[in-house]
Amino acid sequence: MKTKRTRHFVANTLAGLFLGIGMSLMLTIYGVVGWSTAWPNIILVLGIALGLGVGLLPVRTMRRSSASTAKKDSANLRP
Amino acid sequence: MTGRALWLIPAALVFLVGPLAVPGYAANSVGCSGSATSVSDQGVPLDKVSVPGAGGTQSLPFRIMWNGEVTWQGQTDQAITSGTWRMSVQNASWLFALGELVSGHAHGLSGAFTNEQSQASWGNSFTPSTNEPVKPPGTYEVGFTVSGNGGAQCSGTLWVKVVDSPGRTPLWWLSLVLIVAALIMFYVFGISKWTRPILTSIGE
Numbered sequence: 071m072k073t074k075r076t077r078h079f080v081a082n083t084l085a086g087l088f089l090g091i092g093m094s095l096m097l098t099i100y101g102v103v104g105w106s107t108a109w110p111n112i113i114l115v116l117g118i119a120l121g122l123g124v125g126l127l128p129v130r131t132m133r134r135s136s137a138s139t140a141k142k143d144s145a146n147l148r149p
Numbered sequence: 150m151t152g153r154a155l156w157l158i159p160a161a162l163v164f165l166v167g168p169l170a171v172p173g174y175a176a177n178s179v180g181c182s183g184s185a186t187s188v189s190d191q192g193v194p195l196d197k198v199s200v201p202g203a204g205g206t207q208s209l210p211f212r213i214m215w216n217g218e219v220t221w222q223g224q225t226d227q228a229i230t231s232g233t234w235r236m237s238v239q240n241a242s243w244l245f246a247l248g249e250l251v252s253g254h255a256h257g258l259s260g261a262f263t264n265e266q267s268q269a270s271w272g273n274s275f276t277p278s279t280n281e282p283v284k285p286p287g288t289y290e291v292g293f294t295v296s297g298n299g300g301a302q303c304s305g306t307l308w309v310k311v312v313d314s315p316g317r318t319p320l321w322w323l324s325l326v327l328i329v330a331a332l333i334m335f336y337v338f339g340i341s342k343w344t345r346p347i348l349t350s351i352g353e
Binding site for chain 2: 077078081082084085086088089091092093094095096098099100101103104105106107108109110111114117121124125127128129130131132133134
């Protein structure tokens with residue numbers, strides 16, 4: 071059986087873009103980095119890179135048998 | 150394809166850092182000299198700078214407020230009878246350039262003047278908010294050029310810091326919304342990969 075593994079590549083990249091723009095704007099309007107420097111652009115690219123990285127990471131998988139066993143065990147622990 | 154996309158990130162970084170890594174030179178000018186003073190929006194003296202001079206650098210910028218008056222005086226090496234002037238933000242980052250483009254000031258502010266008396270000394274005062282449509286606080290490298298019809302020219306650059314409260318600009322709210330939206334999206338689409346694992350049968 072083949073499991074569909076959704077990495078949400080586009081959504082995470084978009085989240086990275088939003089984070090990059092948001093952090094870039096916040097740091098420039100507080101004067102931490104200048105509007106006339108490369109930093110606003112670098113922060114933007116770093117945000118996209120972070121989103122790409124998170125998007126490319128594989129989805130964590132767990133064996134059904136061990137998961138069900140763990141479920142059973144935890145059920146036994148309940149009073 | 151995604152592997153190739155990853156190579157684009159360091160390439161883009163090198164491309165961006167190279168041309169925009171501007172060293173913090175002092176305020177400089179060619180063909181003219183002058184000075185400027187600024188007051189806060191309450192009328193309290195804020196800062197002063199001489200061009201060329203030691204101030205007006207990236208680490209020690211000339212401080213102004215959008216609604217505070219800036220008074221300047223200057224002398225040109227040659228009398229400029231009439232011509233044009235231009236003031237623009239140098240090496241503007243993508244976001245600022247986009248803002249300029251949207252507001253219709255992609256090339257900064259400019260105008261024309263006449264000087265029938267052929268005077269070489271100038272002076273005036275202005276309130277920045279009346280001239281600039283986009284008013285985010287922050288640090289800018291501002292360049293100015295005055296070109297006379299006879300060929301005389303005056304140009305220079307200095308670093309300016311707008312010290313208005315960041316919370317008063319809509320950009321502060323926009324950036325906050327974007328950061329919160331990004332964190333929610335990362336939680337829903339990113340962290341859920343680890344917190345909600347996909348169950349597989351043995352032998353798959």
